[in-house]
Amino acid sequence: MxxxxxxxxxxxxxxxxxxxxxxxxxxxxxxxxxxxxxxxxxxxxxxxxxxxxxxxxxxxxxxxxxHPADTEEADQVLDIRVAIETGFAEAICRNAVEADIVELGGLAAEFEKIAINGPFHLLYDANLAFHGALLGCARNPAMVALVADLRMRTSPAPASQWLDRSRIERSAQEHYDMVEAVRTSDAAGLARLIRDHILQRAD
Amino acid sequence: MxxxxxxxxxxxxxxxxxxxxxxxxxxxxxxxxxxxxxxxxxxxxxxxxxxxxxxxxxxxxxxxxxHPADTEEADQVLDIRVAIETGFAEAICRNAVEADIVELGGLAAEFEKIAINGPFHLLYDANLAFHGALLGCARNPAMVALVADLRMRTSPAPASQWLDRSRIERSAQEHYDMVEAVRTSDAAGLARLIRDHILQRAD
DNA sequence: GTTACCAAAATTGGCACCAATAATGCAGCC
DNA sequence: GGCTGCATTATTGGTGCCAATTTTGGTAAC
Known part of the structure; x- marks a missing residue:
């Protein structure tokens, strides 16, 4: 074996x-x-x-x-993700410490660097790393694992997410916005950013 | 076989x-x-x-x-449930039609009847039926299934939920309150009821 | 060309068996 | 009595095989 x-x-x-x-x-x-x-x-x-x-x-x-692509179930799963991730916005802001914010900033910069220069096949993992770390600030590992599973039910293919360069760059900016929301403990702002980000299928 | x-x-x-x-x-x-x-x-x-x-x-x-009882993970799962179920309060209120509200009223009454007269071993299933129907109003079957799974990770034993009669009766009243919130499309009120209900481990 | 039927091929699901690993119990030592 | 080491027992994990089920391809009929 x-x-x-x-x-x-x-x-x-x-x-x-x-x-x-x-x-x-x-x-x-x-x-x-x-x-x-x-x-x-x-x-x-x-x-x-x-x-x-x-x-x-x-x-x-x-x-x-x-799973077939573009199913009604995928939409349902996205809505579940919105509920979970926005529901934890407050916990994320409450629990994040300076080291977390520094890490998130680094991961956002990493994503941006790839968005600008490529190689684009690395975008998916860089995106996962950013969002995993963001959710990790909530200190609820069960939730982080659950969201990771839910992600795999909606967009298995990296190529399905970013159709053009401007969308990628906007995602990069949104990542920075999220970091700023965490830094300033703006839970409502973070929730709104997360919600829009998910529903634009940018993450 | x-x-x-x-x-x-x-x-x-x-x-x-x-x-x-x-x-x-x-x-x-x-x-x-x-x-x-x-x-x-x-x-x-x-x-x-x-x-x-x-x-x-x-x-x-x-x-x-x-799973062991009373673990840190169970608390995490409850928090996930709070996020999901409150996150769908608006969808529940938006999508519930008159037949849903009638059904919910009936299920709340059934729970109350058992709470008052017994037999108490039926409380668990009556409670599940009520909450399943409530979440079903959101029209997101994937979410309903997920919550059903999450439930099984926190309170496998019916006996663990209701320690005394007044707690049971309060739960019964809270079910009616939830139905009223749905009927009047009070999503914020419903979310608050759901949140409190879960964190009191009443459901 | 289309449809129905059937045999062959492909695949899943279950069984018996054994290798690999962990748990248990006992003896010896301090 | 407590700890350590080791043999035995118990259990999990994997393999090979075959029964059961589904799919595929070919043929006949219309």
Whole structure:
């Protein structure tokens, strides 16, 4: 056994996140065995775990599949994210300390640098890093994990988020605005920024 | 095979919800095989699915366990629920139609009847029915499902919720208050009621 | 060309078994 | 009595295999 099931779960999740499986496509167990170099049991374990996290779908006797793109469910998930992330705006502002703000500033600058100069394939991870750190200020790890899962239910493909350069640059500016809202403990402002950011599908 | 894995998943979830497993206890595969009359594979499938839903914990090479009671994580989950459920108060008020309000009134009355006369073991399900219907007014099934899962991470045991009669009766009154808030489209009032209700661990 | 049927191929789901790992119990030492 | 070490027992995790189910492709009929 080259690798254990926990790692397969995360590798498959990462590949899903990176958009390496077409939305709506079936995840065949035998294909995944070959892809990850493991046997059937760990593949099944990974598939079931991810189905439990609702990152993929399971249909009895037919198998597991990637969520189709642009579903009504995706809209629902975005609304859930809005509720959660804006609901924690106050906790974020309350709990963030100077080191957090410095880190957020750095991550916002990193995103901006990539937005201006590329390479653009790094934008997705830089964006995740910023938003993960922002939410982390709320000191509710269960929420951070939940939002990470919810993200994977709406926009698996990095390319789906930023259609043009001005949108990317606006996102970069919004990141700075969020940092400023945290620095000045403007929870209402932060909530508004987060809400708009999510609904513009900028994050 | 007496029953398929999908059903085992739901039966195990139901038994967890009903508090039939001690918080913190290990869920041994061989015991579950006997309990549900199935083989190892469907048991594993069920365990993995529920671990994916974060309803139980998995530890590599040690197995699966029920969440311990009164953990820091439970507080985090309650905060997540507050954010979600208050965040959807406006959608609930906006989308509820007359039939919804009638239904909610009926469910509130049913809870109250049980609160006054018993049998008290029915309170839990009556409470779930009320809150499920209330959240259902938001027309976001993904959110309703998510909250149902989150609930199972905080108070698996019906007995843990209501320590005395006056608390039960107050809950019953709060249900009526929520219905009235929906009826009058008082989203802010509804949000406040929901928040207080959750943090008092009354639901 | 389209539809229906059926056999073959593909895939999922479950079982028995065993390797790998953790837990338990016992003996010895301080 | 408490601690350590080790053998035994218990349990999880993985494999190979086959039953059950679905999908695919070919053929016949219209």
């Amino acid at each position: 080259s690798e254990d099931a926990e790692k397969i779960i995360e590798r498959l999740a990462q590949d899903l996140r990176a958009g390496q499986f077409t939305p709506g496509s079936w995840l065949k167990q035998v294909d995944l065995q070959k892809r990850y170099g493991v046997g059937r049991a760990p593949v099944r374990k990974a598939l079931e775990a991810l189905a439990g996290r609702r990152l993929i779908r399971h249909e009895k006797n037919r198998g597991y599949s990637v | 007496s029953e398929d894995a999908e059903k085992i998943i739901e039966r195990l979830a139901q038994d967890l919800r009903a508090g039939q497993f001690t918080p913190g206890s290990w869920l041994k595969q061989v015991d579950l095989q006997k309990r549900y009359g199935v083989g190892r594979a469907p048991v594993r499938k069920a365990l993995e699915a529920l671990a994916g839903r974060r309803l139980i914990r998995h530890e590599k090479n040690r197995g699966y366990s029920v």
